[in-house]
Amino acid sequence: MRIIEIVISPIIAFVIGMFLLGLSRKIMARIHWRYGPPLIQPVIDIVKLFNQTSMSHGNIFNLGVILSLAGSMVVVLFLPIGKLHPLSGSGGLLVILYIMLFGPLGIALSGGEAANPNTSIGISRKLILTLGYELPLILILLAVMTYYRTISIVEIVGAQQEARWSMLSFPLVVPGIAYLLILPAILGERPFELVKAPQEISSGTMVEYGGKYLALATIEHAFSLFVGTALFVNLFLGGSSNPGFFIIKVIVVFIVEVLINAVFPRFRVDQAIKYLWRWPTLVALAGLILVFIIER
Amino acid sequence: MDRNKLVKWLKEPAKMGHKYSLHAVYFCTGCGIIEVPPSITARWDAERFGVIPVATPRQANLFLITGYVSVKTLKAIIRTYEQMPEPKFSVGFGSCPVNGGMYWDSYNTIKHLDKYIPVDGWIAGCMPRPEAIFVAVTHLWTLIDKEMANGYKRYREKYKYYRANQEQLFGKLEWPPLFPVGDKHEELAEKRS
Numbered sequence: 001m002r003i004i005e006i007v008i009s010p011i012i013a014f015v016i017g018m019f020l021l022g023l024s025r026k027i028m029a030r031i032h033w034r035y036g037p038p039l040i041q042p043v044i045d046i047v048k049l050f051n052q053t054s055m056s057h058g059n060i061f062n063l064g065v066i067l068s069l070a071g072s073m074v075v076v077l078f079l080p081i082g083k084l085h086p087l088s089g090s091g092g093l094l095v096i097l098y099i100m101l102f103g104p105l106g107i108a109l110s111g112g113e114a115a116n117p118n119t120s121i122g123i124s125r126k127l128i129l130t131l132g133y134e135l136p137l138i139l140i141l142l143a144v145m146t147y148y149r150t151i152s153i154v155e156i157v158g159a160q161q162e163a164r165w166s167m168l169s170f171p172l173v174v175p176g177i178a179y180l181l182i183l184p185a186i187l188g189e190r191p192f193e194l195v196k197a198p199q200e201i202s203s204g205t206m207v208e209y210g211g212k213y214l215a216l217a218t219i220e221h222a223f224s225l226f227v228g229t230a231l232f233v234n235l236f237l238g239g240s241s242n243p244g245f246f247i248i249k250v251i252v253v254f255i256v257e258v259l260i261n262a263v264f265p266r267f268r269v270d271q272a273i274k275y276l277w278r279w280p281t282l283v284a285l286a287g288l289i290l291v292f293i294i295e296r
Numbered sequence: 297m298d299r300n301k302l303v304k305w306l307k308e309p310a311k312m313g314h315k316y317s318l319h320a321v322y323f324c325t326g327c328g329i330i331e332v333p334p335s336i337t338a339r340w341d342a343e344r345f346g347v348i349p350v351a352t353p354r355q356a357n358l359f360l361i362t363g364y365v366s367v368k369t370l371k372a373i374i375r376t377y378e379q380m381p382e383p384k385f386s387v388g389f390g391s392c393p394v395n396g397g398m399y400w401d402s403y404n405t406i407k408h409l410d411k412y413i414p415v416d417g418w419i420a421g422c423m424p425r426p427e428a429i430f431v432a433v434t435h436l437w438t439l440i441d442k443e444m445a446n447g448y449k450r451y452r453e454k455y456k457y458y459r460a461n462q463e464q465l466f467g468k469l470e471w472p473p474l475f476p477v478g479d480k481h482e483e484l485a486e487k488r489s
Binding site for chain 2: 029034035036037038041044045047049051052053055198202203206207208209210214
């Protein structure tokens with residue numbers, strides 16, 4: 001039974017991730033007053049990319065992409081999707097916190113082999129941005145874990161279904177707001193799109209990827225979109241007992257995210273770090289202190 | 297447009313993928329690039345046909361050469377074309393890449409682009425309207441359907457010819473040949489000079 005769950009949950013995450021990619025392109029187009037591509041355009045792109053010749057730059061270049069994709073896929077196994085949570089018995093939030101780093105690190109490892117100056121700039125930006133959002137993320141997770149006195153994400157979801165969503169209960173709404181503030185950075189969307197800024201650094205870390213490598217990197221992006229929003233839904237919007245409702249919640253959170261993406265320009269690197277380490281960190285710290293006082 | 301026909305997708309997914317996902321790298325050599333922003337933004341919206349601009353040749357499979365080609369930019373065009381993954385389609389935009397256009401007697405402008413890289417289609421006009429890009433895209437779909445958009449195959453088969461032409465223009469090239477060049481290469485170069 002568990003093996004079936006292990007197979008099914010990445011497939012669900014993949015389908016939803018590709019759907020989110022298509023949805024974001026369509027919504028962006030409608031906001032620009034364009035007709036926009038069809039919803040399956042990312043799938044068409046993937047089909048095309050797998051049928052192209054591709055250029056490798058060495059073994060680490062190949063392995064890094066796979067490492068990053070595998071890292072993002074494994075996180076899905078620890079996240080409860082409705083009642084599907086194949087591996088969440090072991091480690092819970094701490095494991096998620098560690099494995100979420102695999103995506104950026106794999107891309108950094110792989111891009112380093114390509115030895116393109118634009119890639120180097122992209123890698124340094126990606127690692128700096130990761131450093132930027134990890135600090136508030138750890139504070140947020142600490143607040144949630146302190147409040148519910150557990151590190152298991154399944155128990156957190158269960159506790160919310162018995163009582164209320166964390167987003168609607170008093171002390172936890174503060175870290176919830178902090179998570180919403182760093183969500184664009186986790187997803188790599190527009191105010192924090194500096195990692196793959198096509199106009200500045202020719203799509204940054206992606207500059208040497210073509211063909212199959214770009215397809216794998218796109219799939220990794222789809223997974224990371226799903227993971228970022230699903231973590232928020234599980235921690236603050238009460239998860240769900242039913243995969244259908246869970247997916248609807250994920251899509252709603254993502255649409256809010258796309259609207260932010262559509263209207264904001266891009267931060268510079270120093271502005272992004274200044275923002276991430278000031279406002280979300282302060283709010284998350286305030287939330288942690290509030291939780292600590294109230295729990296006493 | 298047969299983008300929604302599932303049977304065709306199941307029969308030949310590769311061809312359909314190449315048709316409906318054209319990622320373009322625009323080479324801004326001349327005035328032709330001014331027609332590209334309206335065609336990819338709200339007025340004409342190329343994205344609904346799957347045509348989007350990308351920032352690097354590694355991700356692209358459509359190469360639009362917009363405007364006249366000077367000898368210096370031809371070098372960059374060749375390198376960009378060789379970096380694109382196959383299958384790749386190149387389209388000359390405007391009169392100037394076709395036969396020099398208004399620069400027909402310029403000492404520093406390439407008159408026949410297809411002597412140096414294979415070109416799958418031309419958009420004539422000075423300037424062509426953005427609609428012409430969409431007409432070109434639909435023509436390119438037809439060509440891909442009939443497997444006539446085979447410029448990349450021509451480049452591979454007749455690489456000696458193209459390389460000889462390039463070397464005739466530039467003297468010695470700084471990069472090694474993309475495909476193996478046999479002994480006949482030198483004979484061809486001699487024959488042409």
